[in-house]
Amino acid sequence: MKSASLNRLAWQKLKKNRLSFFALCYILLVVLIALFAVVISPDSSPNANEMHIELAAQKPLTKILFLEIPKNKDIKLSFMESFFLGNPLVVRRVPIDSFKLLERGVIYFPYKFNMEQKYIGEYKIAEQTFWLGTDRYGRDLLSRMLYGIRISLSVGFIAVFISLIIGIILGLFAGYFRGRIDDIIMWFVNVIWSIPTLLMVIAITLALGKGFWQVFVAVGLTMWVEVARIVRGQVLVIRELEFVEAGIALAYKPYRIIFKHILPNIIGPLIVISAANFAAAILIEAGLSFLGIGAQPPIPSLGGIIKDHYSYIIMDKAYLAIIPGLLIMSLVLAFMFLGNGLRDAFDVRDNI
Helix, strand or coil, X not given: CCCCCHHHHHHHHHHHCHHHHHHHHHHHHHHHHHHCHHHHCCCCCHHHCCCXXXXXXXXXXXXXXXXXXXXXXXXXXCHHHHHHHCCCCCEEEEEEEEEEECCXXXXXXXXXXXXXXXXXXXXXXXEEEECCCECCCCCEHXXXXXXXXXXXXXXXXXXXXXXXXXXXXXXXXXXXHCHHHHHHHHHHHXXXXXXXXXXXXXXXXXXXXXXXXXXXXXXXXXXXXXXXXXXXXXXXXXXXXXXXXXXXHCCCCHHHHHHHHHHHHHHHHXXXXXXXXXXXXXXXXXXXXXXXXXXXXXXXXXHHHHHHHHHHHHCCCCHHHHXXXXXXXXXXXXXXXXXXXXXXXXXXXXXX
16 A cells, blocks of 8 residues: 655645635635636726726615717737736726617716716717625725735735745754854844834835835735744754754755755645735735725725725725625635644644
8 A cells, every 4th residue: 555645644634624625715716816807807997996986885786877988099908918907998988877879879868967968979888787886986896806805815925925935044044053043043033023013014114115016025024033933943853853864974065954855844834834924914914005005096905995995884885894804804714724724734643
């Protein structure tokens, strides 16, 4: 009988944990939605930023008629630009209450504006359903949230990537070389650890400036500390094992032992801490956007959507803030459940 690898055993254990496996499936679904956000969004314009002030705070499932008038501008984008960034509108869309066809044009009444207007030329009448309603600026809330998921996942992915690079390198060197190098690195880690995370993120963001890319760096530079501490602890244990001592006896270079022999044996704990840090990064990004120092308008973010509509909670439009809040909560819970499942799946004592 072939002995299954620890990774295979871990995957089998994860599939048996229904809650964690469901969380993994949910995360993969959200990632696919974020990847194809432009394709599936009702508003596929850049940043889903098509405003109609007269349609502000419409309720979910509202249907609106639009008069679409072609523009003179013909903007051509590459496939990748249109797929990831959105397509600039090639028509001017006017919300209307009713219309009457003419031979070469149309007579229409603008939305909630009881004054007849006439348009002669090419046009199209289209109906749009706002599945989650509109925000305070008359933009489609569903489209804004689909674009906002991209921001949360992007910040989480890049911040975790930055934290892993810094944390793994410092943790490996501190745990393997020990002595003075360990003392210096751990002194630096403890200094950073003592600073409240949110305050450090705000300070870094203000130093780098407000913006989309600055959030990635700011969040990533504050999450490496925990990675470094965990990696150091794992290396201190693995360093005393026989295969590492054999490598030292065979005069292998330290970097070969560190990156080819020690690092592959701490992948499990790194995956677990990455899932937890992903959840933390989503929360931090939402908090920064809510405070106004995260992704700047018109870039949609879940925290920014809540900031624009938190005052509606005491009105009959509370869903404008509650829906993106529930989406943030579901993403964070999914990553936490996945992290717990990965922790149990990579538990060596259970896999032996």
